[in-house]
Amino acid sequence: MIGKPRFKRPGENSWQEDKADIDAHSSTQFVYNAHHSLAIELQRQRLPIFKNRNHIIYLLEKYQTLVLIGETGCGKSTQVPQYLVEAGWASDGKCIVITEPRRVAATSLASRVADERNSILGTDVGYTIRFDDCTGSMTKIKYMTEGILLREMMGDPLLTNYCVIILDEVHERTLLTDIIMGLLKKVLRKRRNMRVVVSSATVDAEQLRDFFNTNTTKDSSKDTATILTIEGRTFPVDVFYVREPVADYVKAVVETCLRLHEQEESGDVLCFLTGMEEVDRAVSLLSEHAKLIKEEKQKLLALPMYGSLPNAEQLKVFWRAAKDTRKIIVATNIAETSVTIPNIVYVIDSGFAKIPWFEVETQTNSLIVAPISKASAEQRAGRAGRVRSGKVYRLYTEEAYESLVDVTPPQMQRSDLAPAILQLKALGIDNVLRFNFPSSPPSKNLLSGLELLYALGAIDDNGELTNPVGMKMAEIPLEPVFAKCLIASGEIGCSEEMTTILAMLQVQNVFVRPAGGQAALKARVAHRKFEVEEGDLITLLNVYTAYEKNRTSVWCQKNFLNSKALQRVTEIRTQMRRLLRKLEIEAMSCNGDVQQLLKCITAGLFPNAAYLHYTGVYRTVRGSRDLYIHSNSCLYTVPQPQWVLFCEILQTNKTYMRELTVIRPEWLEQLAPHFYERAAIDPI
Numbered sequence: 306m307i308g309k310p311r312f313k314r315p316g317e318n319s320w321q322e323d324k325a326d327i328d329a330h331s332s333t334q335f336v337y338n339a340h341h342s343l344a345i346e347l348q349r350q351r352l353p354i355f356k357n358r359n360h361i362i363y364l365l366e367k368y369q370t371l372v373l374i375g376e377t378g379c380g381k382s383t384q385v386p387q388y389l390v391e392a393g394w395a396s397d398g399k400c401i402v403i404t405e406p407r408r409v410a411a412t413s414l415a416s417r418v419a420d421e422r423n424s425i426l427g428t429d430v431g432y433t434i435r436f437d438d439c440t441g442s443m444t445k446i447k448y449m450t451e452g453i454l455l456r457e458m459m460g461d462p463l464l465t466n467y468c469v470i471i472l473d474e475v476h477e478r479t480l481l482t483d484i485i486m487g488l489l490k491k492v493l494r495k496r497r498n499m500r501v502v503v504s505s506a507t508v509d510a511e512q513l514r515d516f517f518n519t520n521t522t523k524d525s526s527k528d529t530a531t532i533l534t535i536e537g538r539t540f541p542v543d544v545f546y547v548r549e550p551v552a553d554y555v556k557a558v559v560e561t562c563l564r565l566h567e568q569e570e571s572g573d574v575l576c577f578l579t580g581m582e583e584v585d586r587a588v589s590l591l592s593e594h595a596k597l598i599k600e601e602k603q604k605l606l607a608l609p610m611y612g613s614l615p616n617a618e619q620l621k622v623f624w625r626a627a628k629d630t631r632k633i634i635v636a637t638n639i640a641e642t643s644v645t646i647p648n649i650v651y652v653i654d655s656g657f658a659k660i661p662w663f664e665v666e667t668q669t670n671s672l673i674v675a676p677i678s679k680a681s682a683e684q685r686a687g688r689a690g691r692v693r694s695g696k697v698y699r700l701y702t703e704e705a706y707e708s709l710v711d712v713t714p715p716q717m718q719r720s721d722l723a724p725a726i727l728q729l730k731a732l733g734i735d736n737v738l739r740f741n742f743p744s745s746p747p748s749k750n751l752l753s754g755l756e757l758l759y760a761l762g763a764i765d766d767n768g769e770l771t772n773p774v775g776m777k778m779a780e781i782p783l784e785p786v787f788a789k790c791l792i793a794s795g796e797i798g799c800s801e802e803m804t805t806i807l808a809m810l811q812v813q814n815v816f817v818r819p820a821g822g823q824a825a826l827k828a829r830v831a832h833r834k835f836e837v838e839e840g841d842l843i844t845l846l847n848v849y850t851a852y853e854k855n856r857t858s859v860w861c862q863k864n865f866l867n868s869k870a871l872q873r874v875t876e877i878r879t880q881m882r883r884l885l886r887k888l889e890i891e892a893m894s895c896n897g898d899v900q901q902l903l904k905c906i907t908a909g910l911f912p913n914a915a916y917l918h919y920t921g922v923y924r925t926v927r928g929s930r931d932l933y934i935h936s937n938s939c940l941y942t943v944p945q946p947q948w949v950l951f952c953e954i955l956q957t958n959k960t961y962m963r964e965l966t967v968i969r970p971e972w973l974e975q976l977a978p979h980f981y982e983r984a985a986i987d988p989i
Contacts, residue, residue: 307802307837307846307899345421349387352380354535361385361533362392365469368531369493370501370517372510375535376687381504382410382473383418386446389469394500395445399468404451406479407639408434409612409619415439415448435782436811436880451481455488456782459731463492468499475505475513476680478715483743484725488732490517490741493529506684510534516743540690546703554655555583557700559590561653562633565698566605572650572695573632575640575688579659579674581813584609587635603631610636610646614814618869622646638677641684645691652689654682656701660713662956663721665753666928668912670721673956678713682706715744722746722754723785727763730770731779757912760980761789777888783807790909791881795890797905802846802895804885806906808878809845810952810964815874816848817865818937828865836939839899840949840966842906844939849874904976906966910950911977915962916970917947923962926981935961948973 349355354375364371375381386401395401405411415432422429431440432448440447458464470489475482489501503513510532517530551557558576565574578584591607598605610622623646626632634646638658658681662673677685682699689695699706717725729737738751758764763775763785770776774792781788787807794803809815816832819825835847852861852871861868885892895901915923915932923932923945934941935955952964973981 307843307850307897307902345423349380349384349421352384354380354384357533357535358384358388361388364531364533365389365394365500365502368529369497369499370503370514370530372513372517372530372532373502373504373535374506374510374532375504376506379535381535382414383421385471385502385504386469387418387422390445394468397468400444400466401446401469401471402454402467403446403448403471403473404454404482404485405448406451406474406477406482407612408450409639410474411448411450413619415446418446418448436877451479451485452782454485455481455728456780458488459728459779462732463495464499465496469502470499471502471504473504475503478713478717478744480716480720480722480725483715483717484728486513486516486743487741490519493517494519513743540692540694542686542690542695542697544686544697544699546699546706547701550702550705551700554578554657554700555587556590558635558653558655559587559594561698561700562591563594565651565653566603566631566633569651569696571603571631572693573626573634573646573648574651574653575646575649576633576635576653576655577641577658577685578635578637578655579657580637580672581611584611584635584637591633591635604629605633606630607633607635610634610640612637612639638681640688641681646688648692649688650693650695652685652695652697654685654697654699654701656682656699656705660719661716662719663750663753664928664930665747665749666930668753668757668927669925669930669954671954671956671960676701676705676709678711679706679709680712682709717742717744717746718750720750721757722750723757726751726754727758727770727775727779727785730764730768730775735769758785760912760977761785761909763789777890780888781884786909786912788909790906791885792888792890793908794905795885795893797895797901797908798893799895799898799902799905800885800890800892801882802902803905804878804881805849805874806842806846808874808881809849810842811877812867812870812874814867815845815870816937817867819865831864832939834864838940838943838946838967839903840940840946841938841964842952842966843899843902845964846902849878903966903968904972906950907968907972908976910952910966911973911980913951914968914973914981915949915951917945923949931960932962933959934965935963938963938965940965940967 361371361373373381373385382403386403389395389401403414405414411432411434415430416426419426419430424430427439428441428443430446431444433440433453434450435452464470472482472485493499493501501517503517514530514532519529555578558578562574562576576587578587588607588609591605595605595607606626608622610619622634625648634640640646656676657674658677659672659674662671664671686697689697726737729740734740755764755768761778762771763778765771770779777792778785778788781791783791787810791800791803791807794800817828819828835851836844837847848866849871852866858868861871882892914926916926918924923934924930925932932954934945940946946967948968948970949962950966950968951962955961955963
């Protein structure tokens, strides 16, 4: 184990018969596939988008950009690429690409479309997400995350391998969505035979059409962009509000679920909460109540749904429950637009969501729990009207609904822009300030992003990418601070350990933490075996090192570790090491020298330094923001170290630091002398 332990612990058939069996099986399989294909084709024809098939093909022949507006579930994410392939758009060897904001959406949609086309995933239809490529040379329909498309533009700025780009879920207005729209506007001017479909559920369609429209005259016949709205197949939805505000919305969600289960007729329930911890807490409470329900009543099955959930667990929400069972899905806002869960009749809306927010003064990214917008509230309510008349229970007053903002501000206006600037610089856009964004970002955020990249050594005094550091950072699909850690690991001599740590950080739920009882105590004791006083990152390294020696689900279960998450870490780690070879970073091990490893972490994460103030709270060096250690950290129950680095900030009732590493203050002066000096880091 690396690091200093936190605690001291004292008959055969003939060939002809075989052939007959095979032939009989093949004919049976053929009949099954024929019926299966017919059922899928009938299902496709019942979707609202089917009657607009010819309109979509015609408009893409006439216009370069089509803004497609339609409710989630109308079929635009799965059917449009199939219509284009059937119309011959991918017949010249080029590919149709659909971008998704989330990995779960890209993988689940690709699987669904491959099933509809009766093909094996990865052949005719495939997906590409970070550290996972499931495509081939014959792929015609490719689903991918937005970040992957942006990286492909670095090698092929004009995207010559693609004929149609479909931007899905544009209403979420993520940082990468806005960057890609700005870049595609430039690409469309160079490639007149290329087409772009901007697909969304709720968005200002006129604004997007005007953004992509390259015609500056009043002659509408020469427009290059147009709008098509698809009528959704929705049923009436009754909306109910609470009379008084609720004190604990997680508890209120559980109580509303139980009351609904007793009083309402059959139909599945979808509940919206903010994050993984709240979802797991609610599912645990509902599961406990489900055991108490008498057998003669309808049973209750509670299932979680969030982005970091293992793929096998995510798929459970799509399975049809038994006739005597009501399914209750507790989800984050991933179920708001990214995926459509069948048979939802009732929706319980907490009124909150977790959104990323960047504070320029303290240079910190936070996940804050904030009230949703009216557009999000309507989107959540729309989940209830898919199969029959539904009901929505909003856990906030009608007055509170009226006070909500109309739409959530685009991520471009509330994010750390350093990753975006780095990508734009790598694409050859030197003057980022003049880049045509759909929504202009605040100038202070742009300046802050440039300062961070300069501090990390990614750009020089003239604002140009440095070689090799800046070029390599742009190639690595990680946050700039983590990319710098990976590059520094080759120089310091601990790249093997650093790839393991960074791979572990890509998976959120390595530790299994039961909600209470004896299991929670056993889990706490089991996790202590891996914990060290150097912090969470070295603890994660110890977890994977131990897992490598055992690699069994029984061992993981015994130590309360998520075996599927650790399998995913193995895949990511393999991809990272392949990337190291591509970037010519030497693969080396520090052989247990923890000081060497801590210095490497400091070389990249130095902007995220915090010190223990004499008042008993931690403060950021820049901005003097009060911070607290998160309860899941291995440093939570030990004497507080003087100096720490954090990977992430989470804001709930307090501002918590997550994934901590204990460091020495002199390392900040040694490794980042341009960023820190003694007067700035003295806590007194």
